[in-house]
Amino acid sequence: MKTAKLGLVLITMLLAQFSYAQDSKIESLAGGGKGKIRVGGFGAPTIKFTTFDDQLGILMGGYAGVMLNSKLMLGAGAYALVNNIEAARTNASDPTLYWNMWYTGFVPEYTIKSNKLFHTAVSALIGGGGVMKNERYKGFDESENLDYSGFFVAEPQVNFEMNITSYLRIAIGGSYRFVSGSSTQGITDDKLSGPAAHFSIKAGRF
Template sequence: MKKILAALLVLAAQQTFAQSNQETLFSAKKNGKKTTIGAYGVPAAKFTPIDGKFGLLTGGYGGVLLNGKIMLGAGAYSLINNVETPTLNTAGYKDYVNLWYTGFVAEYIHNSDKLVHWTAGALLGGGGVGRRDKNKWDNDDWDHNNVYDQSGFFVAEPFANLEVNITKFLRLDVGASYRYIAGSSTAGITDGKIGGPSLNIGLKAGKF
């Protein structure tokens, strides 16, 4: 019995030692090195048609970077310029598109150490669209914005960029994306009018 118990203890010790060398997501070795963990953020601008007119979206994305290749994080964008849409109000004020969206972002970076390389990824999430009237009250010098007829939607936006390493901690991204919108119900502003292609530019800063 003592011999059997001793043998079991030796076997258990061997198994414990073997498990201590197992690979995990954050300890897996590649070329003798452990997984590296970094992070970055990307303030960005998107030039895109909204309801057939020029639209400018600003915002950005960022998150945790694994092995200098895979980023997992989040992003958000909103329309900042006045894109006029046919009015539905009876007061005669002009109506403008009010648009924003946010969601989970994943990005793959190919050959990150090269001066010029490419990246690809996607944003998956949701947002809101509505009508914004911009008017001036009597005896009032300030413009006022009233957002109404709002609705939510699903958004999926795949993207691809060319990236240039400016410094060790700073990179320039130029690329394109396509914004797929589904589920909005704001009168006169269809999914197709607020979805579509974008030309994008961003400045990526962080630990790569």
């Protein structure tokens, strides 16, 4: 009986030692193997130059979020068309209408070698937006010609970044906007989709 108890104690001790050894080798995003999380965050106002209805479109907006261990950022972004792009008229007597478009969504971003002077980051925006035709200088609730529809959007992006200071970066890059589900007359998902080049200024705690 004593031998059985002694054997049980020895087995328990060995299992505990093995478990400790295994735990000491595990590294995780939350701790980086050191038991600490570096929490930061930044905002990135952005201008994009893109195709819209086979014309040059200018989008203004940006994204922001919380950054973990100087690598993974989790946040949100939003963009809107800011230049005047005329919509085709159905009848010659119709008033001149212009395209309005916006979209927003969740943004994860992963930065590679963030501490280097020059580095890269990859991200994606996944969310939704809307498109409509509107008379210039009229608000959403003032126009009688909205023809509004919503859509799903996914936009993968790559950045090439340079550190200006420890809290300021500039970035240039490219993205491709995939749009699906719009139903506004005069434009298609294909014409709402397209490549974009962008410039961003990132400010925050990296």
